[in-house]
Every structure is written in C-alpha cells, then in structure tokens.
Amino acid sequence: MTIESINQPSDLRRLSYLxxxxxxxxxxxxxxxxxxxxxxxxxxxxxxVELTLALHRVFDSPNDAIxxxxxxxxxxxxxxxxxxxxxxxxxxxxxxxxxxxxxESKHDYIENSHASTVLSxxxxxxxxxxxxxxxxxHIIAVIGDGSMTGGMAYEALNxxxxxxxxxxxxxNDNGRSYAPTISNLTQPSSVLTExxxxxxxxxxxxxxxxxxxxxxxxxxxxxxxxVYVARQRKIETWLQGLPVVGQQAEKGxxxxxxxxxxxxxxxxxxxxxxxxxxxxxxGHNVRELEVALRNAEDLSAxxxxxxxxxxxxxxxxxxxxxxxxxxxxxxxxxxxAVGPPKAVPTGYTQAFADSIIKEAEQDSRIVALTAAMPGxxxxxxxxxxxxxxxxxxxxxxxxCVTGAAGMAMGGLRPIVALYSTFLSRxxxxxxxxxxxxxxxxxxxxxxxxxxxxxxxxHHGIYDMALLCKVPGMRVLAPSSAQELQQMLSxxxxxxxxxxxAIRYPKGHARQVGNDEVGHGLQALRLQQGDGSLAxxxxxxxxxxxxxxxxxxxxxxxxATVWDVRSCAPLDQDMCADAARHSRVITIEDGIREGGVxxxxxxxxxxxxxxxxxxxxxxxxxxxxxxxxxxxxxxxGLDCDGILKAFDARL
Numbered sequence: 341m342t343i344e345s346i347n348q349p350s351d352l353r354r355l356s357y358l359x360x361x362x363x364x365x366x367x368x369x370x371x372x373x374x375x376x377x378x379x380x381x382x383x384x385x386x387x388x389v390e391l392t393l394a395l396h397r398v399f400d401s402p403n404d405a406i407x408x409x410x411x412x413x414x415x416x417x418x419x420x421x422x423x424x425x426x427x428x429x430x431x432x433x434x435x436x437x438x439x440x441x442x443x444e445s446k447h448d449y450i451e452n453s454h455a456s457t458v459l460s461x462x463x464x465x466x467x468x469x470x471x472x473x474x475x476x477x478h479i480i481a482v483i484g485d486g487s488m489t490g491g492m493a494y495e496a497l498n499x500x501x502x503x504x505x506x507x508x509x510x511x512n513d514n515g516r517s518y519a520p521t522i523s524n525l526t527q528p529s530s531v532l533t534e535x536x537x538x539x540x541x542x543x544x545x546x547x548x549x550x551x552x553x554x555x556x557x558x559x560x561x562x563x564x565x566x567v568y569v570a571r572q573r574k575i576e577t578w579l580q581g582l583p584v585v586g587q588q589a590e591k592g593x594x595x596x597x598x599x600x601x602x603x604x605x606x607x608x609x610x611x612x613x614x615x616x617x618x619x620x621x622x623g624h625n626v627r628e629l630e631v632a633l634r635n636a637e638d639l640s641a642x643x644x645x646x647x648x649x650x651x652x653x654x655x656x657x658x659x660x661x662x663x664x665x666x667x668x669x670x671x672x673x674x675x676x677a678v679g680p681p682k683a684v685p686t687g688y689t690q691a692f693a694d695s696i697i698k699e700a701e702q703d704s705r706i707v708a709l710t711a712a713m714p715g716x717x718x719x720x721x722x723x724x725x726x727x728x729x730x731x732x733x734x735x736x737x738x739x740c741v742t743g744a745a746g747m748a749m750g751g752l753r754p755i756v757a758l759y760s761t762f763l764s765r766x767x768x769x770x771x772x773x774x775x776x777x778x779x780x781x782x783x784x785x786x787x788x789x790x791x792x793x794x795x796x797x798h799h800g801i802y803d804m805a806l807l808c809k810v811p812g813m814r815v816l817a818p819s820s821a822q823e824l825q826q827m828l829s830x831x832x833x834x835x836x837x838x839x840x841a842i843r844y845p846k847g848h849a850r851q852v853g854n855d856e857v858g859h860g861l862q863a864l865r866l867q868q869g870d871g872s873l874a875x876x877x878x879x880x881x882x883x884x885x886x887x888x889x890x891x892x893x894x895x896x897x898x899a900t901v902w903d904v905r906s907c908a909p910l911d912q913d914m915c916a917d918a919a920r921h922s923r924v925i926t927i928e929d930g931i932r933e934g935g936v937x938x939x940x941x942x943x944x945x946x947x948x949x950x951x952x953x954x955x956x957x958x959x960x961x962x963x964x965x966x967x968x969x970x971x972x973x974x975x976g977l978d979c980d981g982i983l984k985a986f987d988a989r990l
Contacts, residue, residue, distance in 0.1 A: 623650050923954070
C-alpha cells in the first residue's frame with residue numbers, strides 16, 4: 341500500500357487494520373519529508389494520523405462535513421483527499437496551502453488559521469441543515485485542546501448544548517497548543533497526555549489515577565452502547581409520563597447520574613452544558629477510534645456529542661517527540677535524519693527578548709503576558725528570568741488584553757506580546773478595556789506586515805490602520821533591532837499617559853549605529869535631499885527607501901528619506917518638511933486604505949497645495965501564501981516599487 345494509491349477517502353475503507361497501520365507509518369514518513377523540504381506544521385500533523393484515517397473511514401466526506409479548527413492538523417486530511425502530489429510545493433507560491441483551502445478541494449470548508457472558531461461554524465451549518473438548506477448528513481468539528489481554551493469555543497458549546505444541534509465534536513487532546521495547554525478542562529491531574537493506550541499509558545500515574553482511568557474507560561463503553569442508550573431513553577420517557585411523580589422521579593434519576601459521574605469519572609463540564617461526552621479514547625488506535633466515532637454517529641441524533649481523543653503531538657518522529665518546548669509544532673527546512681535545530685528567537689524577536697529583560701530588571705512593575713505563544717514571541721528567556729512575572733493565558737487573546745488591563749489598574753506595567761494578526765481578535769478589549777481607561781499597557785506585536793508561508797489569515801497588515809484610530813494609542817514601528825530596543829524603553833515611560841503599541845516584522849532586523857536611532861515620538865530624518873522628493877517609510881520599508889534613494893541619486897535625484905517611527909501620533913515636523921518637497925512617496929507594509937500614508941497625505945494637503953503625495957501600501961484584498969519578499973515585490977512594496985511610483989508621475 342502506498343500513499344499514491346489513496347486518491348479519495350473511500351479508498352481507505354477497503355483496507356484491513358494491518359494495512360491501515362502500515363499506511364499510518366508511511367504517511368508520517370511522507371509528512372516529515374515534505375516539511376523538511378518546504379517547512380510547515382509538523383508535530384500536530386504527526387499526532388493526528390490515526391485520528392484522520394478513522395474519521396475518513398467512518399464518515400463520508402464531503403457528504404459528511406469534516407471541519408478542522410486552525411488547520412494545523414489537516415495535512416493527513418489533504419493526503420487522503422487526493423492531494424499528496426501537491427506536497428512537493430507545500431506552502432510555496434501557487435502551491436499547496438498549509439491550511440484547508442476551499443479553492444483546493446470540495447473536502448475543505450474553513451480557510452482559517454485562527455483558533456477556536458470551528459464549533460461556531462459547525463453550529464451555523466447545523467442550523468442551515470435543519471432549515472433544509474445545507475445537505476450534509478453529519479457535521480463533524482475537529483478541535484484541539486488548545487483551541488478549546490478560546491472563548492468562542494465555550495460560547496459555541498453553550499449554544500450547541502442549549503439548541504441540541506446535531507454536531508459531532510472530536511476533541512483532539514495532545515496537551516499542547518503551541519506551548520503546553522493552559523487548561524484544566526481536558527487535562528486534569530488524573531489524565532496524562534501521552535496515551536499509547538488509554539489503559540496502558542498510566543504507568544507513571546498513581547494507583548488512584550489508574551483506577552480512575554479504568555473506570556472512565558469502562559463507563560464510556562457502557563454509555564456508548566446503543567442498547568444502554570435505548571433503555572435509558574425508554575425509562576426517561578416512562579418516568580416523564582407518570583402522573584404527579586413523573587417529574588420528581590426524573591429529577592431524582594438525574595441526581596443519581598450526576599453523583600455517579602462525580603464519583604467514578606472526572607466531572608463532566610460538557611454534560612453540564614447539555615453536550616454528551618464520551619472518552620477518553622486512544623487517538624492512535626484506529627479500531628477504538630472507529631468504535632467511538634460510529635457510536636457517536638448514532639448518539640448525535642439527540643444532540644451534540646464530544647468524543648475526547650488523546651493523542652501525542654509529534655508521534656512517530658523522535659526529534660518531535662523529544663522537543664519539550666513545542667514538539668516541532670512548526671519547522672523550517674531541515675535534514676529529516678537529524679531534525680531541525682532548536683528554535684531560537686532571531687532578528688526583531690531577539691531584540692525584543694533582550695530588551696524586555698533589561699527593562700524588567702530596572703522596573704519591578706513590568707510583567708509579560710502572551711496567548712499561548714511564549715516561544716515565538718521571544719518570552720521564554722523572560723519566563724526563565726522572571727517566572728513570577730510571566731503569564732501565559734492560553735489561546736485567549738481577549739482575556740489576555742483585559743487581564744493586562746486589570747493588572748495595569750492594579751499598578752503593574754503589563755507588556756502583551758502577540759502576533760499582529762491575533763491582536764485583531766481582541767480589538768474590542770484594546771479599545772474599550774485599555775484605551776478608554778488610558779491604561780499603561782504596552783502591546784508588542786510580532787509578525788507584523790507580510791508574513792509569508794501561512795497565508796492570508798497570518799499577514800499582520802491591519803494593525804496600523806486600526807490602532808492609529810484608537811484615541812490615545814501611540815503606535816511605533818521600528819526599522820532596526822536598535823530602534824525596537826529604544827522604542828520599548830521609551831514605551832515604558834510613555835505609558836504613564838496611556839497605551840503604546842510597537843509592531844515589527846518576523847525575521848531579519850537591520851543593525852544600525854547610534855546616529856540612526858531615534859527617540860520618543862519623533863521621526864528620524866536619515867538623509868536630506870534637494871527638495872524634489874521625500875520618501876517617508878514605515879518600519880521594515882525604511883530599507884527599501886534607502887535602496888531607492890541610492891538608485892535615484894545615480895540618476896541625479898537627491899531624495900530626502902524619513903524613518904516615520906511614530907505612526908500615531910505623526911511627527912508634525914516631519915510632515916512639514918515633507919510638504920516643502922515637490923513630491924512625497926510614503927511606503928508601509930500595512931493596508932493602504934486608512935493607513936499611515938494616507939494620514940500623512942491628509943496632513944500635507946492642509947500644509948501645501950502643490951506637493952504631490954503617493955501612498956504605497958498593501959491593497960485591500962486577501963494575499964496568498966508565498967515568501968514575504970515575493971509578495972512585497974508583487975504589490976510594489978520594495979525598492980523597484982518606489983522607483984516605479986516615482987517614474988509614473990514624471
């Protein structure tokens with residue numbers, strides 16, 4: 341059996357369990373090779389192999405809709421739905437997306453890499469099905485334990501339980517989001533995260549833990565048994581029909597059932613919300629998975645049901661299994677024989693990591709918060725140095741921001757480190773919980789601008805246009821590692837009068853001397869021209885502006901170059917200087933409409949009736965996955981783009 345012979349999910353149903361086990365091993369080798377060649381999400385996909393195979397053997401996609409939260413675990417799904425050949429171009433321009441893609445396949449529904457949304461999608465689709473519009477037989481939502489910590493997931497669970505929508509929820513519990521999952525819901529002390537078997541993986545557990553595991557497994561088999569369920573329904577119907585005492589008897593039975601749950605298995609949060617729960621199930625045993633899923637298929641006729649599946653992130657590949665930080669959640673190009681090198685902060689992220697420790701050593705009020713991303717945001721060194729001042733709140737950006745607001749109200753100086761694209765999930769909290777109260781919170785936004793391989797949901801292109809509109813918010817954009825460090829130092833003082841946001845890109849950072857580092861909210865003029873052209877560049881785009889100025893100088897055009905630095909408020913002296921030029925070109929790696937450049941253009945228009953302003957920025961459209969430099973070149977945000985903009989007005 342080879343992967344090439346699997347062209348559609350129905351091909352899996354002809355295989356024996358022995359053949360399925362062999363295929364699982366082959367798929368793992370295939371994924372390791374594909375990610376090693378192209379980069380991508382590794383650990384989460386290695387852990388979901390058997391689960392995905394079981395899902396596609398039990399359910400009939402696309403007649404049954406299988407929905408994936410975030411898509412970090414969807415590589416196996418892509419393979420079994422006929423896209424194995426595309427993995428040679430995984431995450432490359434015009435190649436296979438690293439996430440589910442509606443354009444790629446009828447088996448994909450959600451183009452999303454933001455967490456905790458799948459249950460709401462499933463609820464909506466189930467409502468459409470009940471209305472006779474959606475034709476899916478079953479709707480299956482696959483969600484990780486990390487995503488389950490997000491607020492939207494809880495909101496959707498509550499609504500599903502209340503409405504009794506027929507949705508099957510598969511909780512893929514590997515104990516990880518990116519870092520270890522911040523939750524007591526799926527990982528109580530009595531449940532381990534590495535289940536070679538539900539009944540066997542408790543060797544390190546205490547005797548009570550093992551007993552609890554056995555009782556839970558036994559009860560699960562009973563509660564999934566169709567005969568038991570049918571008899572339970574019959575008794576409940578009979579009790580309800582009894583005159584006078586029927587309701588009391590039914591309440592008494594519910595009390596007994598609740599007491600049994602409390603005594604014999606972990607308290608069932610899901611069932612308290614009206615969502616039936618079964619599990620835990622060994623997520624690497626296809627036979628057990630199929631039994632559980634088929635029973636869930638039957639039981640879902642009465643309402644939502646959770647199938648709790650335990651898996652091991654990075655399963656089957658020792659470098660991933662041994663990576664305590666993230667189990668190779670994602671990986672660059674690497675040698676599969678030895679695995680990728682240990683991930684360390686680089687560029688702007690490293691500059692932030694060094695700077696926040698320095699500032700915290702000088703100010704004991706400084707604390708750091710993140711939403712499940714301590715490694716990628718550069719906070720692990722801070723956590724090691726100041727463990728009591730570090731807070732990972734899990735995949736919960738809204739809670740993270742308002743929690744920081746509460747800390748600020750209490751006298752602390754919180755620094756919130758997030759990806760730029762993820763801050764948008766807490767927009768309401770930024771505006772009304774932080775800014776409205778003028779609280780001293782610093783937002784450090786990594787992965788700002790065009791990020792590349794992860795595609796449209798990860799590009800951090802909206803931050804400046806949004807944040808600059810928030811009353812009292814100061815928005816800074818460094819053009820070098822030294823600028824970032826200076827800005828963080830300045831921000832700790834600026835927060836005395838309200839919040840500050842610092843946004844910076846992924847990867848390489850310019851290294852500059854002291855004469856190219858600004859201060860406070862002032863822009864920095866890097867070179868003075870002859871008055872014909874001024875180039876005002878934001879953050880990363882400063883390098884492109886300087887390159888363009890060199891080319892223009894060779895043509896006899898001496899351009900003035902400004903590093904904008906402060907996007908809000910804008911430096912009025914910079915704008916006044918620019919207005920004295922015949923032409924101005926602004927360039928930013930954020931959305932153009934409503935962006936920094938257009939704000940500059942509006943100010944200059946009030947100062948000069950003759951100065952022509954051209955604003956370069958990201959167009960209002962969703963950008964695909966590709967390397968950042970390639971995308972920037974395509975939309976004219978590089979040296980050549982500046983030159984073309986200049987020549988177009990000659």
